[in-house]
Amino acid sequence: MSRIRSTNTQPEITVRSFLHRNGFRFRLHQKSIYGRPDIVLKKYKTVIFIDGCFWHRHKDCTYAYTPKSRIDFWNNKFESNIKRDKKVNKSLKNEGWNLIRIWECETEVNELLKSKIIYKLI
DSSP, X not given: OTTOOSSSOHHHHHHHHHHHHTTOOOEESOXXXXXXXXXXXXXXXXXXXXXXXXXXXOTTOTTOOOOSSSHHHHHHHHHHHHHHHHHHHHHHHHTTOEEEEEEGGXXXXXXXXXXXXXXXXX
């Protein structure tokens, strides 16, 4: 697990590149905002999280498999991630932020990014 990065992952770089190509300016990993979102678009009062399908349990996704060993450990880990995500969502919405969560598998299709990001911001 030491090789798993929390920042500058390939899906995150793909989304950042997409935003930049479409003229959006943003900040990365702002510690001052609860939940430390991957991307912050202050102009639009929007935060973007790019979630790994495995870690955040994207339903019906092939990347969201459960390992065969240490099943209890993994189930507890996944449950705590989901609880934390819900807590962060609720807190940011209460603070007035618009929230966009993008799944790792959605970064592979450009049209999905367009529908999830641009159409919500405009």
